[in-house]
Amino acid sequence: MAKHETPLLDQLESGPWPSFVSDMKQEAAARAKNEKNVEYQIPQDVVEDLLGVLELSYADGTTHWKHGGIVGVFGYGGGVIGRYCDQPETFPGVAHFHTMRVAQPAGKFYKTDYLKKLCDLWGFRGSGLTNMHGSTGDIILLGTTTPQLEEIFYELTHNFNQDLGGSGSNLRTPADCIGQARCEYACYDTQDLCHTLTEEYQDELHRPAFPYKFKFKFDGCPNCCVASIARSDMSFIGTWKDDIRIDQDAVKGYVNGDFPPNAGAHAGRDWGPFDIQKEVIDLCPTECMRYEDGKLEINNKECTRCMHCINVMPRALRPGKETGCSILVGAKAPILDGAQMGSLLVPFVEVNKEDGYAAIKEVIEAIWDWWMEEGKNRERLGELMKRQGFQRLLEVTGIKPVAQHVQEPRTNPYIFWKEDEVEGGWDRDINEFRKTHLR
């Protein structure tokens, strides 16, 4: 018998999509049964009480959680989010229900021995409920009590060789796309860059000294599967400088209908036979392609690398060989002054594993120095850029302004000239002036 009746939640068990309610119920039952005789370190009926409090929210349309800011592991300013239930007497199992963020491996590949061990730990010392994964990318362990936080951290670091992720005013756990591990579009090794920088900046990740949160995300190509351009303070997007590689025979294959366009992504509807003119050439945003006499030509100099033609004909077209990444900075969600997309700061930088990504680190650290000194409390990098201007960003990073930095030049002429930019400076002699201009 369930501890709490859940008539509203029960209605979310039907339908084809995996039901989180059914999953919670199976976890509640597994804990009640406790086949392996686990000495549970938090209440055995924690999941039943979570079902109970969630049912209450479904009935009264409001949350029953309160925030807690003190709890954490010693010496770290992030990685734990404190939660308390506002109905602790009815649902004592979830009175304290803190979250732990565990740093996920780059690319989110796992071996089952690791995951099973993590499950054992979390069933024993926590609720047995997780998010795989949180929005930023961490493994989220949902729900444990205050005394267990240090115990879990001790076990993770000593027995799993595993650290927590970030929260608060620090570097958040960086995240990447699948990259070269299994994607032919990836222009650099997103996993290696993500992992290397995560390790390099552990202090920034655990000990908050920034004005606000800071995110790195790594996309292997301009398709941006990890959405770096929209949600990371620094977005590293794979790109290339040379020519798109063309296999003319494969182009013919697509034209002849031997291969499905867009890697079969449109197979659910009859769109008619593939028409290279209509589907590739005419959709090219820079109009830099043509298909004549059975041959595809690309004027690569005019290409802006949007990926459309490559996406449509992956067997025929590949990114160039001179690859690296563009760095865009300042993206954020709307709170507070409106959403900001990342702005292009570094059009191209080599992603050089051999020298430990020195060129990339140089940009990162110059930006941090600026933001740490000039950023107001709770001001994201993008907001500081808005307040002090893109020109200031170029100054502090020592990057030369190029036309690629703008969508269009300014529409007002109100240039704040600096004195040293103007011939002869600003100090003038009034007497000289008066020789030719009477009072």
Added chain:
Amino acid sequence: MAFISSGYNPDKPMENRITDIGPQHFEQFYPEVIKKNKGKWLYHEILKPGVLVHVAESGDEVYTVRVGGARFMSVTLIREICEIADKHCDGHLRFTTRNNIEFMVDSKDKLDPLVKDLESRKFDGGSFKFPVGGTGAGITNIIHTQGWIHCHTPATDASGTVKATLDEVFSDFQDMRMPAHLRISMACCLNMCGAVHCSDIAILGYHRKPPIVDHAYLDKMCEVPLAIAACPTAALKPSKVELEDGKTVNSIAIKRERCMFCGNCYTMCPSLPLADKEGDGIVLMVGGKVSNRISAPKFSKVVVAFIPNEMPRWPTMTKKIQDIIEAYAADARKYERLGEWAERIGWERFFDKCGLEFTHHLIDDFRDPAYYTWRQTSNFKF
């Protein structure tokens, strides 16, 4: 339940402390075929919804089966995922950015048994545990936030709205009939800890009532200057309030018309709760994208200002989402994302075609950028 120590000594927290070790190294988790062919993949193809093949220069192939799942999952379910990976995939698996799970095998003959196994597993309540799909020009998993399961400022539930929506659009999770990818995302309040602001369709929880001030307790529970500093619109100021018993206490006054309902003050001060059954509900935003393909990345735009919370299945919300999807599917050109379609036909036409009402709430009035969203040409459609 007896307390079992991990070895940690609370009296000496720094003793034997290990810190700053970061995540596991990714390489140890790669399947053999991935390790061998990393950086040398030639092309890929979606064989059927949810099933991909990637072919390497070496001629090696890796077959991937993508399955949807609630990102909120139990260790019992993760153990079952592990059992499947042990049985079919030499103990390897991965998760995607959109909370799908991917099982990989290195030859085609291993594919069918894996797919059959995944499709055969159901929860006691009847739903699939591992529905295969989420590829190509279809609707993949909805990324989402915590909602009522674990957050202190949500205006709706996340897992419930997502389950309700995905049940309704499930056939499109397992199909690829859309003009292009269609990405739905869910965030349960305007702080958007799940960044939904660049999604084809965004489901957003929204509060509409300023916090209640618990005057009698506020000064005992909270530090007034901290709560005031937490407000992004400077709507709070200190005040003295006379309680019913005649006692005067320090508290906070709210300039209600300035409140944007973000809940940041509640995070700092539990005496300023803002959740409310009638006040809270859903905003729908559409037309965003993150890819640079054909057109630049775009922000989503608000097209439905408010839908009440209708637990447990939010029927008004899912109906409006379906109407938008069907209008898009019927009218957009191949490769055209929802936002590109709306811009091509014009937003005035978008509202017609989707059967959505345009109200004053949808005209931007928030700070400088609002001006640039008003129509500044004589070109429009009747």
Added chain:
Amino acid sequence: MELEEAKEKIVEVLTKKAKTKSKFYFNDLSKILDLKPREAKKLVTKLIETEVLEYWSSGSTTMYGLKGMGKQASAEHED
């Protein structure tokens, strides 16, 4: 700056302000120390490790306070 001096300065200012608020941003601390952020961080980290200061996190933002001070502890049932 030596750790002892940093501790004195921070404890003095934070104690003086304790009546109105107990939590401060990192920037407030580096201003008290009159140091660049990176220098200030080294000392602040030491003060956390020696349990003079403690963190308080809103989830998105982190603040610092003298250990055990302020109203949060009782409001959060962690006293």
